[in-house]
Amino acid sequence: MDAGKLQPGPALRVSGAVLRERYHAVRARTEALAARLSPEDQQVQSMPDASPAKWHRAHTTWFFETFLLLPHQPGYRVFHQRFSHLFNSYYEAVGVRIARASRGMLTRPTADEITAYRAHVDAAMGALLEQNTPTIAALVELGLNHEQQHQELLVTDIKHAFSINPLHPVYSAAAATPAQRSAPALRWLDIPGGIHDIGHDGDGFSFDNEMPRHQALLQALRIASRPVSVGEYLEFIDDGGYRRAGLWLSDGWATVQAEGWQAPMYWEQRDGAWISYTLHGDAPLRHDEPVCHVSYYEACAYAAWAHKRLPTEQEWEVASRLHGGVKAQQDQQIRVHPRPLADGFTQDVWEWTGSAYLPYPGFRVAPGAVGEYNGKFMVNQMVLRGRSCATPPGHARPTYRNFFPPAARWQFSGFRLAEDV
Numbered sequence: 001m002d003a004g005k006l007q008p009g010p011a012l013r014v015s016g017a018v019l020r021e022r023y024h025a026v027r028a029r030t031e032a033l034a035a036r037l038s039p040e041d042q043q044v045q046s047m048p049d050a051s052p053a054k055w056h057r058a059h060t061t062w063f064f065e066t067f068l069l070l071p072h073q074p075g076y077r078v079f080h081q082r083f084s085h086l087f088n089s090y091y092e093a094v095g096v097r098i099a100r101a102s103r104g105m106l107t108r109p110t111a112d113e114i115t116a117y118r119a120h121v122d123a124a125m126g127a128l129l130e131q132n133t134p135t136i137a138a139l140v141e142l143g144l145n146h147e148q149q150h151q152e153l154l155v156t157d158i159k160h161a162f163s164i165n166p167l168h169p170v171y172s173a174a175a176a177t178p179a180q181r182s183a184p185a186l187r188w189l190d191i192p193g194g195i196h197d198i199g200h201d202g203d204g205f206s207f208d209n210e211m212p213r214h215q216a217l218l219q220a221l222r223i224a225s226r227p228v229s230v231g232e233y234l235e236f237i238d239d240g241g242y243r244r245a246g247l248w249l250s251d252g253w254a255t256v257q258a259e260g261w262q263a264p265m266y267w268e269q270r271d272g273a274w275i276s277y278t279l280h281g282d283a284p285l286r287h288d289e290p291v292c293h294v295s296y297y298e299a300c301a302y303a304a305w306a307h308k309r310l311p312t313e314q315e316w317e318v319a320s321r322l323h324g325g326v327k328a329q330q331d332q333q334i335r336v337h338p339r340p341l342a343d344g345f346t347q348d349v350w351e352w353t354g355s356a357y358l359p360y361p362g363f364r365v366a367p368g369a370v371g372e373y374n375g376k377f378m379v380n381q382m383v384l385r386g387r388s389c390a391t392p393p394g395h396a397r398p399t400y401r402n403f404f405p406p407a408a409r410w411q412f413s414g415f416r417l418a419e420d421v
């Protein structure tokens with residue numbers, strides 16, 4: 001790799017103490033998530049899109065070794081010469097790697113060896129963090145946000161793996177749940193037309209895909225005050241939503257046919273009642289929760305059935321700013337299932353938008369390996385906005401652009417509706 005070409009984002013004004021504290025808190029959360037898994041749990045890869053928990057733990061560590069320690073810590077000794085081959089995800093500039101779908105074949109290194117790898121890198125990072133130059137601070141912040149993204153994937157990936165185990169393992173016991181109630185009444189929020197600012201203003205961390213900030217022309221619209229609920233989605237199912245081709249995009253209907261979809265992922269009917277697999281175990285559906293684990297195709301079919309549409313990502317961003325913003329989780333609690341719906345734009349499911357994932361006007365891919373972080377994925381994916389129950393503390397903002405292919409369902413993905421005025 002040509003580490004000299006790495007381009008960190010804008011300089012961040014963070015004190016060394018704050019950066020060290022953040023580093024250790026984020027790294028510890030990954031280990032807390034994995035601590036609930038056995039070594040066997042950490043090994044499994046249930047589908048090509050999902051990665052083993054062990055791999056997430058190692059790959060996030062590889063990021064710090066590759067982009068921080070090797071280029072910036074003179075004399076740094078790599079933990080293992082071949083680990084770059086094993087734990088590089090998709091960085092062509094960093095060399096060869098094993099195929100994504102083969103990550104579950106790596107029975108070695110063991111989970112314990114990954115623990116040692118993490119400790120080795122953390123010790124070296126402790127010395128590097130003493131420097132706290134703007135370049136290092138920016139790269140550390142990128143590495144921490146990268147690790148937080150993998151924390152969410154670790155949760156969704158192990159949920160998929162557990163779901164296909166007939167034992168339906170419990171990852172964590174459910175907290176005491178409030179009695180089921182109705183979702184808050186759906187209101188239609190008026191969003192004025194006109195020219196609005198879109199994207200990150202550069203104050204604090206963002207990924208490169210959130211910039212540059214630019215202007216967009218919006219037509220006046222109305223947007224739902226909350227995402228679609230489980231109860232509402234059941235009406236769509238009961239009305240034959242999964243059997244009516246006319247409601248679906250062509251690709252969506254083909255997927256329904258090919259996959260045999262009849263409901264969101266993880267739902268099944270037993271003795272006439274719907275049950276959902278959750279990381280707290282099997283549970284009856286709660287009508288007051290946001291519908292979750294639906295694809296873009298299902299979101300569009302529901303919108304067609306309801307005679308509405310999905311908001312664009314620009315509409316979603318403007319509406320969220322006007323109505324309370326997107327608040328990141330403040331506490332360190334690990335949450336793995338959406339809580340009941342509330343009003344507003346801080347919800348426990350990512351929300352599909354009607355926008356294709358494209359570069360903003362003026363977007364430039366940074367030179368070097370870090371430039372591969374986002375830009376090369378800007379095709380064949382749709383943007384999701386907001387956050388989910390599994391999004392780590394501090395890792396949410398109104399300009400955040402998540403993105404997945406339209407058929408993806410294993411993320412905590414829901415949606416809200418919009419309509420033209």
Ligand SMILES: [Fe+2]
Binds near residue numbers: 059089146150
């Ligand atoms: Fe990654």
